Amino acid sequence: MFRFSALSACLRFYSSLMVIAVIFLALDAGSFVLRHLLPDAPRRRRLGRAWLHGVARLAIRYLQAAGIVACDMDALAPLRTEHNLVLVANHPSRLDSLILAAALPNMTCVTKASIWERPTLGSTLRTAGYPRHDSLLRLIGPASQSLKEAGQLLLFPEGTRSRPGAEPGAFQPGFAAIAQRTRADVQPLLIETNSPYLSQGWPFLRRPPLPMRYRVRLGPRFPAPARDEASGRALVDAVETLLKQELSTPKADF
Numbered sequence: 001m002f003r004f005s006a007l008s009a010c011l012r013f014y015s016s017l018m019v020i021a022v023i024f025l026a027l028d029a030g031s032f033v034l035r036h037l038l039p040d041a042p043r044r045r046r047l048g049r050a051w052l053h054g055v056a057r058l059a060i061r062y063l064q065a066a067g068i069v070a071c072d073m074d075a076l077a078p079l080r081t082e083h084n085l086v087l088v089a090n091h092p093s094r095l096d097s098l099i100l101a102a103a104l105p106n107m108t109c110v111t112k113a114s115i116w117e118r119p120t121l122g123s124t125l126r127t128a129g130y131p132r133h134d135s136l137l138r139l140i141g142p143a144s145q146s147l148k149e150a151g152q153l154l155l156f157p158e159g160t161r162s163r164p165g166a167e168p169g170a171f172q173p174g175f176a177a178i179a180q181r182t183r184a185d186v187q188p189l190l191i192e193t194n195s196p197y198l199s200q201g202w203p204f205l206r207r208p209p210l211p212m213r214y215r216v217r218l219g220p221r222f223p224a225p226a227r228d229e230a231s232g233r234a235l236v237d238a239v240e241t242l243l244k245q246e247l248s249t250p251k252a253d254f
Contacts, residue, residue, distance in 0.1 A: 027124055028124055072213075079104060086182075193212065
């Protein structure tokens with residue numbers, strides 16, 4: 001019985017990887033069509049975000065139906081129609097962006113330059129208006145414009161994925177600088193998972209225990225900081241402390 005269950009989980013996991021690959025090929029194909037039909041302008045970026053959101057929802061629904069993931073994103077429902085909001089989240093897995101894109105239709109996400117430049121997924125992110133992160137000075141302008149167009153901007157202030165069981169790393173100040181410039185409130189998101197899959201150091205093809213459980217909770221919201229260095233630094237420290245405290249507290253119901 002144990003061998004049968006393990007074989008079933010193995011078949012479901014690796015077949016799901018192939019299905020997701022097909023879904024992402026369709027995602028890139030749709031973005032390719034948008035880029036060749038429309039000029040680079042707010043309308044194309046809006047349609048690119050809608051396309052990315054729809055495909056991300058399809059991917060997550062498939063993974064849930066196949067028993068690969070179990071996602072609790074109910075806490076995000078009130079955010080769907082809000083605008084001028086900087087979202088700040090911890091980063092336990094490469095799946096974080098996909099889960100949040102599936103839940104929030106008006107979101108863009110600050111993206112590493114190495115991902116933004118990729119000919120496949122990177123082209124989709126460029127079509128949707130995801131800003132590229134090279135340096136803080138070069139990020140603030142495009143990120144502020146993206147927030148104005150889309151309404152919500154997601155940042156992972158650790159700058160990289162965390163390792164399983166480790167607390168979030170030191171936070172970078174970019175989200176505070178963007179909130180100062182755009183006068184946007186800052187909404188912390190706490191991503192909880194029982195799975196190490198696609199955390200830092202976890203190979204893509206290595207099967208984790210199934211199902212992988214993810215839950216997103218909302219932390220208390222912070223108002224836009226004043227435009228001075230001390231206010232920005234205080235915001236970074238407050239959000240970093242909040243996330244580390246919340247994520248270090250064991251949750252009995254998870």
